[in-house]
Amino acid sequence: xxxxxxxxxxxxxxxxxxxxxxxxxxxxxxxxxxxxxxxxxxxxxxxxxxxxxxxxxxxxxxxxxxxxxxxxxxxxxxxxxxxxxxxxxxxxxxxxxxxxxxxxxxxxxxxxxxxxxxxxxxxxxxxxxxxxxxxxxxxxxxxxxxxxxxxxxxxxxxxxxxxxxxxxxxxxxxxxxxxxxxxxxxxxxxxxxxxxxxxxxxxxxxxxxxxxxxxxxxxxxxxxxxxxxxxxxxxxxxxxxxxxxxxxxxxxxxxxxxxxxxxxxxxxxxxxxxxxxxxxxxxxxxxxxxxxxxxxxxxxxxxxxxxxxxxxxxxxxxxxxxxxxxxxxxxxxxxxxxxxxxxxxxxxxxxxxxxxxxxxxxxxxxxxxxxxxxxxxxxxxxxxxxxxxxxxxxxxxxxxxxxxxxxx
Numbered sequence: 001x002x003x004x005x006x007x008x009x010x011x012x013x014x015x016x017x018x019x020x021x022x023x024x025x026x027x028x029x030x031x032x033x034x035x036x037x038x039x040x041x042x043x044x045x046x047x048x049x050x051x052x053x054x055x056x057x058x059x060x061x062x063x064x065x066x067x068x069x070x071x072x073x074x075x076x077x078x079x080x081x082x083x084x085x086x087x088x089x090x091x092x093x094x095x096x097x098x099x100x101x102x103x104x105x106x107x108x109x110x111x112x113x114x115x116x117x118x119x120x121x122x123x124x125x126x127x128x129x130x131x132x133x134x135x136x137x138x139x140x141x142x143x144x145x146x147x148x149x150x151x152x153x154x155x156x157x158x159x160x161x162x163x164x165x166x167x168x169x170x171x172x173x174x175x176x177x178x179x180x181x182x183x184x185x186x187x188x189x190x191x192x193x194x195x196x197x198x199x200x201x202x203x204x205x206x207x208x209x210x211x212x213x214x215x216x217x218x219x220x221x222x223x224x225x226x227x228x229x230x231x232x233x234x235x236x237x238x239x240x241x242x243x244x245x246x247x248x249x250x251x252x253x254x255x256x257x258x259x260x261x262x263x264x265x266x267x268x269x270x271x272x273x274x275x276x277x278x279x280x281x282x283x284x285x286x287x288x289x290x291x292x293x294x295x296x297x298x299x300x301x302x303x304x305x306x307x308x309x310x311x312x313x314x315x316x317x318x319x320x321x322x323x324x325x326x327x328x329x330x331x332x333x334x335x336x337x338x339x340x341x342x343x344x345x346x347x348x349x350x351x352x353x354x355x356x357x358x359x360x361x362x363x364x365x366x367x368x369x370x371x372x373x374x375x376x377x378x379x380x381x382x383x384x385x386x387x388x389x390x391x392x393x394x395x396x397x398x399x400x401x402x403x404x405x406x407x408x
Contacts, residue, residue: 020287021071021287023283024163024283025323027279028328029109029334030331031331035276035377036331036335036374037335037338037339040264040343042269042365043367043370044365044366047257047368048361048362048365049289052196052361052362053177054227054231054255055133056133056194058254058255059235060228061226061237061238061241061250062080062188062226062248063087063091063223063246063248064247065234066221073105075215076177081223082220090340095226099130100123100224100225101124101224103125103208103224104122104222106123106215107119107176108121108172108340110170110171111171111172112163112168112170117202119202121172121174121205122205122211123206123209123215123221124205124211125207127146131205134153135207137192137193138153139191141166141167143190143292147207148210149207150184150210152188152204153206154205155199155202156192157193158201158274159188161201164188165191165358166188166191168185170185170186171183172214174209174215182214184214193248194358195363196304197391198361199360204327234250234252247319251264276296278384280388281385283321284320285386291343317390319389321385324385327393333376342366343366346367348363348364349361349363
């Protein structure tokens with residue numbers, strides 16, 4: 001019997017119990033749509049977190065002294081760049097570079113008289129585009145001016161937690177490279193909000209000149225932060241700037257732990273995929289088994305008329321394939337609509353993101369379209385559906401005509 005005729009019979013048989021077929025189709029569609037939305041959210045959150053880290057912290061490329069460790073903030077002269085301005089000029093001369101700027105990092109404590117908080121101090125070139133996210137994120141007061149010597153910027157979360165406003169005066173304490181505490185009093189010139197609570201809780205900005213004078217680092221910088229027009233050029237730029245006494249790191253190298261953690265975490269989502277697909281598989285198997293039991297006499301008649309067991313088996317597999325393909329088509333539409341909604345509106349999580357220490361997660365999670373992943377989910381959904389249909393199809397094919405005709 002031709003495959004087209006078997007498909008016609010299979011499609012007709014699905015209409016015998018329309019409610020059951022419809023519920024099965026809906027289960028396939030909703031299962032695939034759910035997986036698409038979840039994977040879209042995961043992909044979007046990972047990408048947003050990575051981009052937040054790049055624009056607020058690491059840049060695409062960093063130049064540092066070979067002895068400077070990324071996880072440790074050092075103010076020792078041997079760990080700092082002495083010729084930071086010249087290195088920044090050299091970096092800016094490359095066509096791939098969008099902006100490059102020296103930065104000095106220092107750990108410190110901010111005191112209000114009644115309360116205190118651990119902070120990370122950023123000494124920055126306020127005119128550089130590297131720090132444009134801070135300029136654009138100003139919510140109160142004004143951005144730093146190049147000649148500011150006793151002013152700082154703090155994040156909104158930090159200001160709210162300490163009850164600070166523009167104009168308030170606070171104390172800052174740092175420990176110099178030789179282990180001596182240094183204290184100064186500063187006025188809050190402005191308050192910013194980057195949309196990343198973990199960052200806004202700890203970041204304090206001042207001009208690079210003031211930070212160097214305050215920490216007694218004699219014009220040195222912790223690093224040169226470089227932004228590129230295309231992040232794929234990071235390896236090329238790092239290779240061209242790397243030299244004696246200067247180590248160059250790409251955004252992948254600086255965020256290696258995060259990237260490896262996310263790659264490992266994807267294993268948990270594979271388990272979730274399997275659970276959802278197995279639920280769909282059980283529903284498909286149940287639907288086809290019910291159809292087999294209802295049509296045992298029909299199977300006997302078809303076998304008595306000469307239909308071979310492999311043709312009966314193929315007919316049930318085609319029923320499963322029809323349900324699977326229709327469900328996948330509807331699931332792709334529903335999933336795409338869900339991902340589009342989450343791409344535009346996101347899932348608001350508020351200050352919960354600050355619990356993810358060290359991760360630049362924003363106050364909302366946004367999805368993004370990931371066609372290769374979505375295509376893979378659709379493919380494996382169809383495979384699981386067909387595998388689930390094998391036993392019912394085999395059970396129908398092995399029925400003896402005489403026994404099947406005697407069945408009630």
